[in-house]
Amino acid sequence: MIEPRWTRWATAPVPRYTSYPTAAEFQDRFPRATLERWASALDREAPISVYVHIPFCETLCWYCGCHTSVPNGYDRVARYLTRLHQEIDLWAKRLAPHGGARHVHFGGGSPNMLAADDFFALMEHLREAFAVHEESEIAVELDPRSLTDEKIAAMAASGVTRASVGVQTLSPRVQEAINRLQPRDMIEKALGDLRAAGIDAINFDLMYGLPHQSEADIIEAADFTADLRVDRVAVFGYAHVPWFAKHQAAIDASALPGLKARFAQAEACAAALEARGYARIGLDHFAKPVDPLARAAADGTLRRNFQGYTTDPCQTIIGIGNSAISTFREGFAQAAKDMREWTDAVEAGGLPVARGRAISDDDRLRARAIEALMCNLEVDLETVCAEMGAPAHGLDEALTRARPMAEAGLCEISGRVITVPEAARMLVRPVAAAFDAYRDAPQEGRHARAV
Ligand code: SF4
Known part of the structure; x- marks a missing residue:
């Protein structure tokens, strides 16, 4: 059963985190x-x-x-x-x-x-x-x-x-x-x-x-x-x-x-x-x-x-194909969603890219932490930082962001490990958002609700 104190996070728009950014x-x-x-x-x-x-x-x-x-x-x-x-x-x-x-x-x-x-x-x-x-x-x-x-x-x-x-x-x-x-x-x-x-x-x-x-x-x-x-x-x-x-x-x-x-x-x-x-x-x-x-x-x-x-x-x-997203170590590139635009780009003989994003080392570090949490419901910040060659405290700001969710029982923080308990599994996305450096941008209209 969803706890009433989780409503704030359950009804907030949040990405599905199939990529980061x-x-x-x-x-x-x-x-x-x-x-x-x-x-x-x-x-x-x-x-x-x-x-x-x-x-x-x-x-x-x-x-x-x-x-x-x-x-x-x-x-x-x-x-x-x-x-x-x-x-x-x-x-x-x-x-x-x-x-x-x-x-x-x-x-x-x-x-x-x-x-x-x-x-x-x-x-x-x-x-x-x-x-x-x-x-x-x-x-x-x-x-x-x-x-x-x-x-x-x-x-x-x-x-x-x-x-x-x-x-x-x-x-x-x-x-x-x-x-x-x-x-x-x-x-x-x-x-x-x-x-x-x-x-x-x-x-x-x-x-x-x-x-x-x-x-x-x-x-x-x-x-x-x-x-x-x-x-x-x-x-x-x-x-x-x-x-x-x-x-x-x-x-x-x-x-x-x-x-x-x-x-x-x-x-x-x-x-x-x-x-x-x-x-x-x-x-x-x-x-x-x-x-x-x-x-x-x-x-x-x-x-x-x-x-x-x-x-x-x-x-x-x-x-x-039309609207398809390519992923490289360096970033993402998406073909035009508009069929005419995509067709013109292909006919012109160039790779048909319309939108995209180069990713920084900081994006890569956060992406790894978010992926670990989405896959395992747990992330050890120290392990992720070591794996990605980042300073040991490189993700600590996420602990501060996750703290109110820990107080509400959406996650547990032990040292520098964040775990989502089984009862809150469906709310793993708001917890993952603690690592998202772009969350301060307005989210309304960009994503669906967490639940
Ligand atoms: S769910 Fe969407 S993609 Fe799948 S058959 Fe229906 S309209 Fe097509």
Whole structure:
């Protein structure tokens, strides 16, 4: 149960900390020359990761905060693919020699909007351009409503190893309120077909805090997931930010559960999954104890990047496509969200960067502390400073910022170790914000609430 004294932090806007500095701190008109310099300075031996953004969906789910649109026919998708292939060539030409790609992630939108042959050709091109290793993880986000046998076969033939399936809720009433009608037998069929094709590492995304949702709904979804022996589960809270995601205005805000109910739903889902043998990981993930994500959480090697919790240790992530974010040791670079702008940049023959941020040693130090807390619910300031070559007291100001939260029971401070207790796990983000040097900027309208 959420304690009344936590309300102040639970209702305050706070980043999800999938990066630090967060995308809200990126600067407009980021110089392409800087990105090209980063791209040409990779470690020759170090592996890289590749993220490919497919910004199309068959219909829009009203809760969605992703950068996507409905193409109304395949022509727009086909034109986008042509530019995507061009961008792959641009990157391949400019990237310094590297250790090859170990992870490829297709996100969106719905990557299964691509026709079977187009997906296969895209993956072939990526393999050739980025020297994708034979044993790489190739993950795809999937919408079961637009999945066909042919597309599954193409993904299997392309070497896809992991599928992340959007489930969200099983309740017909909630599905109607979010414009995502998806009967349970459709999900079961998708899962059966994926496994039959050899794609047997499966993630489900579930949600709480949706309009008309109840604890019983979310428990039903958790049990359904466990019955299907799904390996990993992400349980996201619906963030109502219609000023940012315009189509969320279609959601009836008066039907949204309040703070207490949201907290209770998240905890009920966690209890149901834990009762079925799942390990609880970080803020909002669950995995079977034998799954690599659970093993990484147990041995302290879990990471967090723009795709959320991951086992991927790569420092360099090449983001390809409209709005995609690339990560380098030196900073972040994001392609234009505006399709015309991104298209023009690719056609002009330069890496398509619109926004970005160079990161300082101080950013890197804080990023490591935030990542440790988000992954392990604990951070030893001394260890992080030593690991990052910073002065031993380089993060001590965070202790002062965390003190009021410690007094409220959101975290514990012992010496220079900050720990988030199990009961406050869902509020790890406000505690992580104690390390955020940009928190003094106005946060309203930039991020969703903590719970
Ligand atoms: S939730 Fe997924 S399927 Fe729905 S609109 Fe967003 S990206 Fe598309």
